[in-house]
Amino acid sequence: MSLPKAELHVHIEGTLEPELVMACAQRNSVDLPFRSVEELRARYVFDDLQSFLDLYYLAMDVLQVARDFTEVADGYLARAAAQGVRHAEIFFDPQAHLVRGVPLREVVDGLVASLRTSEQRFGVSTRLIACFLRDKGPQAAEETWEALQPHLEHIDGVGLDSAEVGYPPEDFRGVFERARAAGLHLVAHAGEEGPPAYVWQALDTLGVERVDHGVRSVEDPELVRRLARDRTPLTVCPLSNVRLRTVAALDEHRLPELVDAGVLATINSDDPAYFGGYAGDNFDAVQRDLGFSDAALREFAANSFRASFLPEEQRAAYLREL
Numbered sequence: 318m319s320l321p322k323a324e325l326h327v328h329i330e331g332t333l334e335p336e337l338v339m340a341c342a343q344r345n346s347v348d349l350p351f352r353s354v355e356e357l358r359a360r361y362v363f364d365d366l367q368s369f370l371d372l373y374y375l376a377m378d379v380l381q382v383a384r385d386f387t388e389v390a391d392g393y394l395a396r397a398a399a400q401g402v403r404h405a406e407i408f409f410d411p412q413a414h415l416v417r418g419v420p421l422r423e424v425v426d427g428l429v430a431s432l433r434t435s436e437q438r439f440g441v442s443t444r445l446i447a448c449f450l451r452d453k454g455p456q457a458a459e460e461t462w463e464a465l466q467p468h469l470e471h472i473d474g475v476g477l478d479s480a481e482v483g484y485p486p487e488d489f490r491g492v493f494e495r496a497r498a499a500g501l502h503l504v505a506h507a508g509e510e511g512p513p514a515y516v517w518q519a520l521d522t523l524g525v526e527r528v529d530h531g532v533r534s535v536e537d538p539e540l541v542r543r544l545a546r547d548r549t550p551l552t553v554c555p556l557s558n559v560r561l562r563t564v565a566a567l568d569e570h571r572l573p574e575l576v577d578a579g580v581l582a583t584i585n586s587d588d589p590a591y592f593g594g595y596a597g598d599n600f601d602a603v604q605r606d607l608g609f610s611d612a613a614l615r616e617f618a619a620n621s622f623r624a625s626f627l628p629e630e631q632r633a634a635y636l637r638e639l
């Protein structure tokens with residue numbers, strides 16, 4: 318699906334394709350418990366979020382120096398552009414690299430080397446969002462915020478990701494307040510595996526501007542009314558939800574109920590190298606399995622620009638293309 322669109326929920330480490338895993342492993346002399354692209358790809362069967370995260374954190378061990386991060390981002394931007402992505406707000410996980418001894422400068426410089434020329438090379442404008450790993454707790458998030466200080470000129474927002482259940486958003490109130498005071502945008506994963514209460518906390522305690530996933534909001538009618546009333550965007554990732562078994566099958570996904578209730582939903586890829594498709598593939602999949610019309614897909618694409626952190630005039634320019 319090549320409709321012009323923005324991608325608002327993609328983890329750069331989740332765009333690491335098996336071919337690049339093996340190439341980086343070889344040139345960085347990283348030992349992996351799989352010996353070929355095929356062996357790695359055979360492991361892409363997940364029971365839940367944690368079983369995916371175990372492999373996600375393992376594979377990213379091959380990312381050691383700036384060049385590796387540049388190549389991951391270049392690869393993502395080229396593939397996203399081929400599916401109509403014109404703007405991408407990209408997550409990265411600072412702590413996942415810091416714990417391995419990879420300096421933040423290698424990560425940020427590597428990503429920025431790709432992103433700063435993305436518009437000229439790929440026709441994709443970008444933003445960068447640093448996510449805190451919620452399962453490492455609020456103190457580690459505070460330390461990460463300190464480590465990010467020298468790099469803030471390149472960071473547009475902060476988010477919250479990794480294992481969700483048992484790690485409620487309200488624990489991260491302090492670090493989100495600091496990020497807000499620094500003028501950054503705020504988003505958080507909530508309601509992927511976790512309950513609607515976590516979405517309420519993301520809204521009311523953290524003050525996020527968008528909710529990442531948020532699909533379990535559908536279980537709480539009052540929350541759905543709140544999201545619809547405030548036009549708070551959800552960054553829904555349909556193929557991810559199927560692969561991580563938060564829904565049994567795509568045709569059982571409750572995205573249509575959210576849309577019918579007036580929630581501003583967007584369609585995104587999350588970790589496309591692992592979940593069987595990039596942004597356009599997710600658009601195609603919801604049309605095929607949920608019966609969304611061409612007009613409905615255009616509305617998802619329009620929502621993606623409306624929900625972006627682009628300045629108003631740039632948003633309007635993208636919307637005129639639809």
Ligand SMILES: Nc1ncnc2[nH]cnc12
Pocket residue numbers: 328331366373478479480506509557587588
């Ligand atoms: N789907 C997801 N949920 C939470 N954390 C993640 N990190 C990468 N992908 C994620």
Ligand SMILES: [Zn+2]
Pocket residue numbers: 326328478506529587
């Ligand atoms: Zn995600």
